[in-house]
Amino acid sequence: MAELCGIVGIGQTKLAAKRVDVSMPGLVREAADRALLDAGLGWADIDAVVVGKAPDTFEGCMLPELYLADSLGAPGKPLLRVHTAGSVGGSTAIVAASLIQAGIHDRVLTVAYEKQSESNAMWGLTISAPFGVAVVAGAGGFFAPLVRGYIRRSGAPADVGIRVAVKDRLNALKNPYAHLHLKDISHEMVEQSPMLWDPIRLLEACPSSDGACAMVLAREDLAQRAPTPPAWIHATAMRSEPTMFAGRDAINPEAGKMAARDLYAKAGITNPRREIDCAEIYVPFSWFEPMWMENLGFAEEGAGWRMTLEGATALDGDLPVNMSGGVLSSNPIGASGMLRFAEAAMQVRKQAGEHQIEGARRALGHAYGGGSQYFSMWIVGSEKP
Amino acid sequence: MAENEETEQSLHATHVLEYPFRRSLGPILEKFFTGLAERRFIGSRADDGRVLVPPAEFDPVTAARLGEDRLIEVGPAGIVTTWTWVGKPTAKHPLDRPFAWALILLDGADAPFLHAVDAGGESAMRTGLRVQPRWVEVPQGSIRDVCWFEKED
Numbered sequence: 001m002a003e004l005c006g007i008v009g010i011g012q013t014k015l016a017a018k019r020v021d022v023s024m025p026g027l028v029r030e031a032a033d034r035a036l037l038d039a040g041l042g043w044a045d046i047d048a049v050v051v052g053k054a055p056d057t058f059e060g061c062m063l064p065e066l067y068l069a070d071s072l073g074a075p076g077k078p079l080l081r082v083h084t085a086g087s088v089g090g091s092t093a094i095v096a097a098s099l100i101q102a103g104i105h106d107r108v109l110t111v112a113y114e115k116q117s118e119s120n121a122m123w124g125l126t127i128s129a130p131f132g133v134a135v136v137a138g139a140g141g142f143f144a145p146l147v148r149g150y151i152r153r154s155g156a157p158a159d160v161g162i163r164v165a166v167k168d169r170l171n172a173l174k175n176p177y178a179h180l181h182l183k184d185i186s187h188e189m190v191e192q193s194p195m196l197w198d199p200i201r202l203l204e205a206c207p208s209s210d211g212a213c214a215m216v217l218a219r220e221d222l223a224q225r226a227p228t229p230p231a232w233i234h235a236t237a238m239r240s241e242p243t244m245f246a247g248r249d250a251i252n253p254e255a256g257k258m259a260a261r262d263l264y265a266k267a268g269i270t271n272p273r274r275e276i277d278c279a280e281i282y283v284p285f286s287w288f289e290p291m292w293m294e295n296l297g298f299a300e301e302g303a304g305w306r307m308t309l310e311g312a313t314a315l316d317g318d319l320p321v322n323m324s325g326g327v328l329s330s331n332p333i334g335a336s337g338m339l340r341f342a343e344a345a346m347q348v349r350k351q352a353g354e355h356q357i358e359g360a361r362r363a364l365g366h367a368y369g370g371g372s373q374y375f376s377m378w379i380v381g382s383e384k385p
Numbered sequence: 386m387a388e389n390e391e392t393e394q395s396l397h398a399t400h401v402l403e404y405p406f407r408r409s410l411g412p413i414l415e416k417f418f419t420g421l422a423e424r425r426f427i428g429s430r431a432d433d434g435r436v437l438v439p440p441a442e443f444d445p446v447t448a449a450r451l452g453e454d455r456l457i458e459v460g461p462a463g464i465v466t467t468w469t470w471v472g473k474p475t476a477k478h479p480l481d482r483p484f485a486w487a488l489i490l491l492d493g494a495d496a497p498f499l500h501a502v503d504a505g506g507e508s509a510m511r512t513g514l515r516v517q518p519r520w521v522e523v524p525q526g527s528i529r530d531v532c533w534f535e536k537e538d
Contacts, residue, residue: 022411023408029443070445073443131398
């Protein structure tokens with residue numbers, strides 16, 4: 001039987017286009033300091049540090065985990081780095097949790113970050129290797145055909161993506177940490193924004209952000225003594241699959257469906273839409289909300305877009321999705337997965353401020369990465385599982 | 386031998402990976418590099434009293450944030466604590482004549498840092514040698530503002 005693990009501290013930086021006022025160590029430290037403050041703990045209380053970020057080619061910082069050791073109080077402690085592309089923030093938190101659940105450590109600090117202003121994700125993702133052809137299109141160019149495929153398969157109305165883009169930006173106005181605060185956001189504004197990768201418009205895509213997120217995880221008895229009641233981890237799941245293989249369904253990937261089934265089974269959930277109070281999921285391009293609603297089993301295949309259209313995923317819907325404003329409002333890539341996991345935990349700890357869902361007792365945090373090929377997710381609750 | 390020949394003949398290509406990355410220094414390291422532009426060395430005092438050069442943003446022992454109030458000027462002269470001799474410099478080395486790579490403890494510092502020493506010859510190089518920096522004509526805020534260290538006057 002695994003040890004119970006609670007989230008006792010959560011911290012994030014202001015997410016912004018450029019944080020030239022801090023070094024990379026200074027950025028991660030800002031989030032870590034806030035997580036420790038929230039937990040009422042000091043550096044000596046931490047037994048191990050688990051850090052995650054996107055590929056080293058983004059900022060050109062080789063072995064960032066070693067470069068960041070001093071700023072994360074890691075000298076003399078185990079320091080691990082996790083890497084699973086865009087889902088890394090989620091899988092980093094899961095690796096950190098597993099160190100508690102396995103009974104190896106008592107308290108673990110986990111941190112994820114990206115400094116996109118000192119990086120070039122487009123370049124980092126499209127390195128041309130000898131004898132191959134580089135697809136110089138970045139993430140948007142890769143995902144646009146999948147979105148088009150989804151629209152054709154599901155018969156969704158053309159404006160579902162626009163509705164998601166507006167909803168998430170309205171939510172972001174309630175989140176002081178969010179990068180984008182578009183006060184005049186409207187259906188027309190999104191519709192008239194430039195078409196970047198047909199059918200994805202500029203305002204249906206995430207911004208490029210600097211930022212970090214950190215959490216302190218603790219063993220059951222220590223978590224119980226936290227100054228703010230912890231979020232208890234009910235279940236975690238990770239799955240992966242190759243980017244391409246014959247017969248792959250990249251629109252509704254099997255790895256995501258497997259991870260969700262595993263997650264619900266571990267959490268004892270049979271009807272996720274009814275039993276989960278809110279979900280913070282990785283939606284870097286608006287159409288991924290309906291796509292992941294299906295992949296995560298909240299809707300039947302082909303019906304995810306109806307949830308968006310009917311307002312089920314709005315803050316006052318029956319399954320609020322991306323209460324923080326989501327990836328569409330802030331995308332420090334390496335940190336984005338952890339921000340989703342942290343938002344789920346903040347909701348069940350009643351720490352979400354203006355975007356708090358009343359009575360949220362069980363929340364889902366979700367991240368995906370690569371070519372929709374890495375999935376990480378957790379369910380956290382205000383009560384012990 | 387046969388295996389090596391086969392490897393030589395197999396199809397291969399060079400893979401060059403480069404991009405002009407940028408870095409923000411933050412409030413502490415910025416002082417070190419702007420100091421170099423003024424021909425000064427800036428270190429910081431750690432929680433245990435040691436003076437570290439370059440200055441640390443975070444204490445390597447206690448993990449505490451070391452603020453600007455911990456900054457302290459050191460050097461510019463110092464002492465060689467250990468060294469290795471480069472008898473045949475290549476084009477990438479800072480000197481075109483034999484020189485030493487040395488750990489140099491600047492006056493007032495408790496931790497040494499690496500730089501080149503132009504000692505004139507291997508026989509003149511020794512641990513304990515007092516050295517001083519030779520600066521470029523127009524320092525710009527880079528570690529290369531120091532051409533190398535040489536025997537103190």
